[in-house]
Amino acid sequence: MKEYKEIQVALLGLGTVGLGVYKVLQMQKEEMQHKIGTEIKIKKILVRNLEKAAGKIEDASVLTDSWQEIVNDDEIQIVIEVMGGMEPARTYIMEAMQAGKQVVTANKDLIAADGKELMDQAKKSGCDLLFEAAVAGAIPIIRPLKQCLAGNHLSEIMGIVNGTTNFILTKMAQDGMEFEEALALATELGYAEADPTADIEGLDAGRKVAIMASIAFNSRVTFDDVYTEGITKITASDIRYAKETGSVIKLLGVARNTPEGIEVRVHPMLIPERHPLASVNDSFNAVFVHGDAVDDAMFYGRGAGELPTASAVVGDIFDIARNLQYECCGRISCTCYKQLPIKAMDDICSKYFLRMLVENEPGVLAAVTAVFGDRKVSIEQIIQKKKIGELAEIVVITEKVKERHVKDSLKAFEEMTAVKKVSSVIRVYGE
Amino acid sequence: MKEYKEIQVALLGLGTVGLGVYKVLQMQKEEMQHKIGTEIKIKKILVRNLEKAAGKIEDASVLTDSWQEIVNDDEIQIVIEVMGGMEPARTYIMEAMQAGKQVVTANKDLIAADGKELMDQAKKSGCDLLFEAAVAGAIPIIRPLKQCLAGNHLSEIMGIVNGTTNFILTKMAQDGMEFEEALALATELGYAEADPTADIEGLDAGRKVAIMASIAFNSRVTFDDVYTEGITKITASDIRYAKETGSVIKLLGVARNTPEGIEVRVHPMLIPERHPLASVNDSFNAVFVHGDAVDDAMFYGRGAGELPTASAVVGDIFDIARNLQYECCGRISCTCYKQLPIKAMDDICSKYFLRMLVENEPGVLAAVTAVFGDRKVSIEQIIQKKKIGELAEIVVITEKVKERHVKDSLKAFEEMTAVKKVSSVIRVYGE
Numbered sequence: 136m137k138e139y140k141e142i143q144v145a146l147l148g149l150g151t152v153g154l155g156v157y158k159v160l161q162m163q164k165e166e167m168q169h170k171i172g173t174e175i176k177i178k179k180i181l182v183r184n185l186e187k188a189a190g191k192i193e194d195a196s197v198l199t200d201s202w203q204e205i206v207n208d209d210e211i212q213i214v215i216e217v218m219g220g221m222e223p224a225r226t227y228i229m230e231a232m233q234a235g236k237q238v239v240t241a242n243k244d245l246i247a248a249d250g251k252e253l254m255d256q257a258k259k260s261g262c263d264l265l266f267e268a269a270v271a272g273a274i275p276i277i278r279p280l281k282q283c284l285a286g287n288h289l290s291e292i293m294g295i296v297n298g299t300t301n302f303i304l305t306k307m308a309q310d311g312m313e314f315e316e317a318l319a320l321a322t323e324l325g326y327a328e329a330d331p332t333a334d335i336e337g338l339d340a341g342r343k344v345a346i347m348a349s350i351a352f353n354s355r356v357t358f359d360d361v362y363t364e365g366i367t368k369i370t371a372s373d374i375r376y377a378k379e380t381g382s383v384i385k386l387l388g389v390a391r392n393t394p395e396g397i398e399v400r401v402h403p404m405l406i407p408e409r410h411p412l413a414s415v416n417d418s419f420n421a422v423f424v425h426g427d428a429v430d431d432a433m434f435y436g437r438g439a440g441e442l443p444t445a446s447a448v449v450g451d452i453f454d455i456a457r458n459l460q461y462e463c464c465g466r467i468s469c470t471c472y473k474q475l476p477i478k479a480m481d482d483i484c485s486k487y488f489l490r491m492l493v494e495n496e497p498g499v500l501a502a503v504t505a506v507f508g509d510r511k512v513s514i515e516q517i518i519q520k521k522k523i524g525e526l527a528e529i530v531v532i533t534e535k536v537k538e539r540h541v542k543d544s545l546k547a548f549e550e551m552t553a554v555k556k557v558s559s560v561i562r563v564y565g566e
Numbered sequence: 567m568k569e570y571k572e573i574q575v576a577l578l579g580l581g582t583v584g585l586g587v588y589k590v591l592q593m594q595k596e597e598m599q600h601k602i603g604t605e606i607k608i609k610k611i612l613v614r615n616l617e618k619a620a621g622k623i624e625d626a627s628v629l630t631d632s633w634q635e636i637v638n639d640d641e642i643q644i645v646i647e648v649m650g651g652m653e654p655a656r657t658y659i660m661e662a663m664q665a666g667k668q669v670v671t672a673n674k675d676l677i678a679a680d681g682k683e684l685m686d687q688a689k690k691s692g693c694d695l696l697f698e699a700a701v702a703g704a705i706p707i708i709r710p711l712k713q714c715l716a717g718n719h720l721s722e723i724m725g726i727v728n729g730t731t732n733f734i735l736t737k738m739a740q741d742g743m744e745f746e747e748a749l750a751l752a753t754e755l756g757y758a759e760a761d762p763t764a765d766i767e768g769l770d771a772g773r774k775v776a777i778m779a780s781i782a783f784n785s786r787v788t789f790d791d792v793y794t795e796g797i798t799k800i801t802a803s804d805i806r807y808a809k810e811t812g813s814v815i816k817l818l819g820v821a822r823n824t825p826e827g828i829e830v831r832v833h834p835m836l837i838p839e840r841h842p843l844a845s846v847n848d849s850f851n852a853v854f855v856h857g858d859a860v861d862d863a864m865f866y867g868r869g870a871g872e873l874p875t876a877s878a879v880v881g882d883i884f885d886i887a888r889n890l891q892y893e894c895c896g897r898i899s900c901t902c903y904k905q906l907p908i909k910a911m912d913d914i915c916s917k918y919f920l921r922m923l924v925e926n927e928p929g930v931l932a933a934v935t936a937v938f939g940d941r942k943v944s945i946e947q948i949i950q951k952k953k954i955g956e957l958a959e960i961v962v963i964t965e966k967v968k969e970r971h972v973k974d975s976l977k978a979f980e981e982m983t984a985v986k987k988v989s990s991v992i993r994v995y996g997e
Contacts, residue, residue, distance in 0.1 A: 155859075159717050159859045160717075162719070162858060162859070163717055166719075166784075169784070169901075169903035169904075170716055170784070170901060170903075171716070267714060273859070273860045273861065273863060274863060275706070275709075275710040275713075275714035275715065275863075275865075278706075278709060278710070278713060278714050279706040279709070279710065279714075282709060282881055282884070282885055283698060283706035283709050283710075283878065283881040284706065284877065284881060285601055285602075285880070285881050285884045285885075286590050286591075286593075286594055286876070286877050286879075286880025286881050286883075286884060287877055288593070288597075353597075353600070353601070409845075409847075411845065411846075411866060414840075414842065414845045415842075416840075419862075426877065427593060427873070428586075428590045428593070428704070428873040428874065428876055428877035428880070429704045429867060429868065429873075429874055429877040430704065430867070430868045430871070430873070430874050431850075431866075431867060431868070432704060432705060432706075432865075432866060432867035432868070433864075433865075433866035433867065434706075434863075434864075434865060434866075435842060435863060435864035435865075435866065436860060436861070436862060436863035436864065437860065437861045437862070437863070440861070442858070442859040442860075442861070443859065443860055443861050445717070445859055446715065446717050446718055446857065446859035446860040447714065448717075449716070449717025449859070450713055450714040450715060450716050450717050452717075453713070453716045453717060454713055454716075457897055457898065458894070458897075461892075461894035461897045462893075462894070463889070463892035463893070463894035463897065466888055466889075466892045466894065467888065470600075470601060472600035472601075473600075
């Protein structure tokens with residue numbers, strides 16, 4: 136065992152998360168010595184704009200705009216990357232590990248794309264590369280998956296892992312807002328970024344589900360493997376109709392380990408109101424897990440925000456501080472020891488909710504059901520909702536069918552004059 | 567780093583949990599080498615009845631009824647105590663640690679009562695004493711509290727940590743059953759033991775909340791410190807009335823870290839339907855946590871059962887296997903470095919729901935409210951529910967008031983002829 140009066144660290148970035156980490160470490164100043172047997176001291180903070188950053192913290196002398204000053208400083212033992220984005224974050228993390236430093240990162244983009252290379256380097260350097268904050272912010276999920284649930288074959292992960300879209304869908308459900316209105320509110324309240332694409336198109340959620348799937352199924356899944364579909368087409372009507380069937384609509388990241396390969400996707404989904412994920416509202420996140428021993432489990436909390444994200448980062452820093460003292464860094468490394476195939480989206484089976492505008496004439500329903508039937512799509516329910524002039528709106532809920540067969544049916548409807556429009560195609564959770 | 571072809575362990579007990587651990591280790595046989603770099607081999611299983619146990623497993627040659635055979639076997643590196651109860655479990659765990667072995671236990675009775683002595687010995691022996699399964703079964707909660715959330719001042723823990731009572735309350739709420747009927751069903755389905763006292767009187771939940779409070783607030787809380795009140799007095803009417811106010815009734819373990827000391831108690835409570843704990847039904851458990859950085863978080867899953875509990879135990883075993891290889895056992899030891907006082911139950915503030923039977927005459931309501939008023943109990947709502955002959959049933963919901971003032975009021979009602987009965991006194995969550 137090695138004793139340290141203090142452990143010196145460097146923070147890369149002083150944005151929302153960086154400032155959060157700075158604050159939480161201050162809030163824990165009196166506790167650290169007791170909790171982890173040493174003190175964490177921020178020796179350097181890397182920023183782009185020294186002047187702007189100086190206004191944010193008490194002691195501006197720790198600020199630097201030179202990475203070399205950090206990577207070449209042998210006293211700095213932990214590098215905390217909270218700058219985000221691919222480069223230069225990737226290079227800095229690689230160089231930090233090559234220099235024998237431990238790394239904490241909150242960077243989901245990077246881990247979801249280059250997790251393998253980074254973990255390989257961590258192994259080579261015998262160092263820790265922890266990233267609890269990269270998935271679902273404050274929610275403990277990486278450590279539970281890697282350690283607490285290690286005695287499981289995990290078969291399913293399902294998560295609400297994007298707070299912006301969950302806030303939007305909650306507003307649409309609770310206040311009857313349309314998507315655009317709810318998005319405007321999210322922007323106004325600071326839940327959505329100026330360019331909300333990564334959130335509303337499901338890309339952010341896709342990165343998180345790739346990381347979780349890799350850990351849960353012990354096989355590398357990258358962001359490129361993930362099918363993503365956002366919530367821009369969801370309407371207040373869809374949500375109302377879903378409610379009539381006892382369901383809510385959520386943007387879910389779904390990963391399943393099946394005998395034919397890993398399914399990994401992000402899309403809106405109808406889930407029953409009684410499902411634990413259904414009551415996860417506003418900007419909260421939650422991850423639902425199923426395994427052969429644990430059965431069902433769920434982890435719920437804040438998916439983003441200054442202090443919540445810092446909570447996860449500081450948990451990782453404290454853990455590394457213990458590892459440094461016990462000289463056991465690298466104790467938990469990459470757990471992707473399998474090479475499972477990724478299942479093509481066309482081969483995935485799901486139930487579907489479809490909303491269609493058809494001519495209100497005898498024989499049209501029969502023609503629609505025939506199209507489905509000819510393409511192996513069994514129908515569970517078909518409901519005529521309302522008449523709009525000469526047209527009728529119908530809602531179809533299918534049995535569990537292959538994605539490709541639904542696509543084939545949709546293609547056929549395009550050719551049918553009696554079908555004016557297929558307004559919504561949303562997957563439905565369940566057997 | 568030390569290499570092990572295999573790590574030999576001993577299982578103490580082959581009841582439900584013991585057999586679960588045996589099975590889960592078999593289920594993980596192909597995975598272990600990859601996950602933890604070695605194999606876990608059960609060398610001995612301690613049982614009382616060799617013959618009975620022989621029928622449960624394939625290779626009966628590992629069975630023994632001699633503890634000495636285990637504790638004196640230097641090849642056995644981890645002792646897994648899943649026999650339960652205070653003695654001889656306590657002695658075995660102490661002796662195992664003194665002999666330099668690592669310990670995993672699922673024994674909440676023991677940790678809640680003698681946690682300090684056991685953790686002290688673990689520290690002295692420099693060994694691991696892990697007990698993830700002791701609280702809330704399969705749900706990862708000990709590791710998240712000790713590691714992931716270490717960067718927080720946690721101020722509140724609230725949990726549904728007893729599956730039997732949650733099943734009973736769910737049946738009462740969903741099917742309108744009375745307590746006795748729901749208990750009978752729980753017994754029939756195997757959710758309740760032959761003697762259900764520890765569950766229905768809140769003792770089991772009390773042990774779990776003592777353990778969680780100790781870790782969350784970094785100050786030792788033992789079972790003796792916990793106020794416990796069970797669910798035997800809850801009626802279907804209480805649940806119905808609660809529903810009218812938008813609440814459900816749950817048996818909650820509550821621990822709060824306040825400037826005046828630690829509050830720690832188990833009792834039924836009305837919580838709003840929109841609270842994440844409200845939708846935790848059947849035999850599921852959940853633990854809700856609040857901290858200064860993480861904000862709100864919740865952990866949900868199976869609180870008991872053969873494989874779920876084994877999931878937690880095996881997670882601990884795998885963790886120790888890593889520690890043995892990295893020679894860092896004892897890395898996370900006792901985290902109770904404060905000595906905070908326990909707040910007396912009389913001084914705790916809460917809102918209250920009271921159901922009373924009073925004479926249906928002019929002036930009675932005024933007299934009742936005067937009794938409350940004279941004893942500093944402010945009333946938020948008073949509702950006349952129904953008339954029963956000469957009597958009227960009223961429901962009173964108080965503001966947040968001191969427990970002692972409610973007790974004083976109840977004493978005064980005993981002397982009042984106009985008050986025939988106070989049928990229910992249930993605490994209410996909220997400010």
